[in-house]
Amino acid sequence: MADSPPRIVRPISPHLQIYRPLFTMVMSIVHRITGMALYFGTVLLVWWLLAAASSPNAYTTFANVAGSWIGRLVLLGFTWALIHHALGGVRHLIWDTIHGFGPKERVLLAKATLAGSIALTIIVWAIGLAVKS
Amino acid sequence: MHSPMRTPLGRVRGLGSARSGTEHFFVQRLTAIGTLILAVIFLCIVISLLGESYNTVHATLANPLVAVVILLMLLSITVHMRIGMQVVIEDYLHNEGVKVLAIIANTFFTTVIGLAGAFAVLKISMGG
Numbered sequence A: 001m002a003d004s005p006p007r008i009v010r011p012i013s014p015h016l017q018i019y020r021p022l023f024t025m026v027m028s029i030v031h032r033i034t035g036m037a038l039y040f041g042t043v044l045l046v047w048w049l050l051a052a053a054s055s056p057n058a059y060t061t062f063a064n065v066a067g068s069w070i071g072r073l074v075l076l077g078f079t080w081a082l083i084h085h086a087l088g089g090v091r092h093l094i095w096d097t098i099h100g101f102g103p104k105e106r107v108l109l110a111k112a113t114l115a116g117s118i119a120l121t122i123i124v125w126a127i128g129l130a131v132k133s
Numbered sequence B: 001m002h003s004p005m006r007t008p009l010g011r012v013r014g015l016g017s018a019r020s021g022t023e024h025f026f027v028q029r030l031t032a033i034g035t036l037i038l039a040v041i042f043l044c045i046v047i048s049l050l051g052e053s054y055n056t057v058h059a060t061l062a063n064p065l066v067a068v069v070i071l072l073m074l075l076s077i078t079v080h081m082r083i084g085m086q087v088v089i090e091d092y093l094h095n096e097g098v099k100v101l102a103i104i105a106n107t108f109f110t111t112v113i114g115l116a117g118a119f120a121v122l123k124i125s126m127g128g
């Protein structure tokens, strides 16, 4: 179907690289990047579950890696990616109701997503650190 | 079928949408809402388990409510991320062979993640 050669060579719209990056555009790209990061991040979730299902030793190994500085940094990134992607997802759901497309709303929603993701990540980690100690 | 007398449009006309044109879109929204709710509960569970011993974690995961939340979340996430990654693959991989292989790998990966996670939760629940 799609492999039949086109008879007419039509102009193709310019590619992404030639546009000056806009805030809303960058946020859209970040939604995709965080989606991909979460995709591979699920390996950590399954590692945690499998370790808990395996043995105290396996769990200690997981806990040591997760509690290390690198582990914590990755988990911090994971938390932010999840929250940012979730808020970005809510933004998509708002758009699905045909709202939020105006020039002002678009920028407002994008700003709220970014600020909200950073604030919520800090709050979640503050609670986590408080609970842990 | 491939008569040179038929235009590309003429060739696809009447084939319909295979009745699944909006399925990915809808299921992506469905699982977005599902994951959102479940991930919030899950985050609370994780926070309550930070730094806890193996025994505590094991006992918490054995709780039926916790287990069901995690099982539902695994289902919601894996369906969601499979569709999401497929969209990305279709956007960037234009070589037909590479694209099909990537879509197969995507299905394998998400299935393994879902099944391995579910198995771990069930094993703990069943007293393992």
Ligand code: HEM
Pocket (backbone or CB within 6 Å): A031, A032, A033, A034, A035, A036, A038, A039, A042, A082, A085, A086, A087, A088, A089, A090, A092, A093, B028, B029, B031, B032, B033, B035, B036, B039, B077, B080, B081, B083, B084, B085, B087, B088
């Ligand atoms: C661990 C959890 C999650 C994973 C692994 C994940 C993964 C992905 C991936 C890979 C994509 C494709 C990205 C793209 O097409 O640009 C995507 C899209 C999407 N995600 Fe998620 N996601 C997760 C959680 C969530 C949550 C909690 C929401 C909730 C509100 C959400 C809402 C969406 C929406 C609405 C889209 C479609 C965006 C579009 O149509 O362009 N996701 N996700």
